[in-house]
Amino acid sequence: MILVFGSTGQVARELRDILPDARFLSREEADLADPAACGAAVRRLAPEAVINAAAYTAVDKAESEENVALAINGEAPGAMARACAELGIPLVHISTDYVFDGTGETPFSTDREPAPxxxxxxxxxxxxxxxxxAGPSHAILRTSWVFSAHGSNFVKTMLRLAETRDTLNVVSDQIGGPTSARAIAAACRTIAGQLMAEPGKSGIYHFSGAPNVSWSFFARAIFKAAGKDVVVNDIPTSDYPTPAARPLNSRLDCASLSAFGLQRPDWEMDMNAVLETLGAKP
Structure with missing residues (x-):
């Protein structure tokens, strides 16, 4: 049995479809704000592997709630990892391109020094x-620009705005790889299975959709595929200030994925599948 932390987030929702026999823990069953409870849940359920698909993802709110975010994003995964190490089972953990400073135009490699x-x-x-x-067999999977038919994300926001707007200003100087939650979930399943058999594959991996594009390019692709007549104006990040700074360069070097027989997913194909699910295709 695979144990999944998270039940309603974008990746967790997709994992429910592709891992029907997994055990999913909701916030009520294991609150990541209580790291000790997370470690205890792993020990009590003694799964074959753990996937952590839960996180504090409110980027701007984290600026004023860093202690809460730290408990959920930092201390809880550590507690899970210590329990996994004791049981000798692997942990797959989803991380982010936000661990980098977003400088330059070169894709960030897995061994690049983080500077959030x-x-x-x-x-x-x-x-x-x-x-x-903590030292368990593990895969830290850094990803970027997650979208799906569930929750709050860029694709759904653009579709919502298209209902009332015929012109939108969208940032054009942030570049990254849009990544579907479905593709992330499938990668987590593959990685967890291989780590159970080959724990030596432990390490940090990057996983993002291809090709790399700007947010404004992504927006135009969404509107075109959804048959929405919306004009997108390119604007710089400086014209759209937010409490938390966004990395301009979110490109990730995903070459290490070959260790698991994986490659970067085609975000446009995945985007079209999401639009079909949402009934947003003309």
Whole structure:
């Protein structure tokens, strides 16, 4: 049995479809704000592997709630990892491109020194380091720009705005790889299965959709595929200030995925599948 932390988030919802026999823990069953409870749940249920698909993801709110974000993103994964190490089982943990500072135009490699810009990135990095320190067989899967038919994400936001707007200003100087939650879930399943048989594959991996594009390019692709007549104006990040700084370069070097026989997913194909699910295709 695979144990999944998270039950309603984007990736967890997709994992429910592809891992019907997994055990999913909701916030009521294991609140990540209570790290000890998370470790206790792993020990009590004694699964074959753990996937952590839960996190504090409110990037801007984290600037004023860093202690809460740290408990959920940093301390709870560490508690899970210590329990996994005791049981000799692997942990697959989803992390983020926000552990980097977003400088330059070169894709960030897995061995690039992290330098997060804000609280969210700092707390996610703390989780990565806590897992590595605990020492279980693990895969830290950094990803970016997650979208799906569930929850709040860029695709759904663009579709909602298209109902009342015929022109939108969208940031054009942040570049990254949009990544479907479905593709992330499938990668987690593959990685967990291989780590059970080959624990030596432990490490940090990058997983993002291809090709890399800007948010404004992504928006135009969404509107075109959904048959929405919306004009997208390119604007710089400086014209759209937010409490938390966003990395301009979210490109991830995903070459290490070959260790699991994985490659970068085609985000446009996955986007079209999400639009079909939402009934948003013309």
């Amino acid at each position: 810009l804000g609280a969210y990135g700092r707390t996610k990095l703390a989780g990565e380091r806590a897992i590595a320190e």
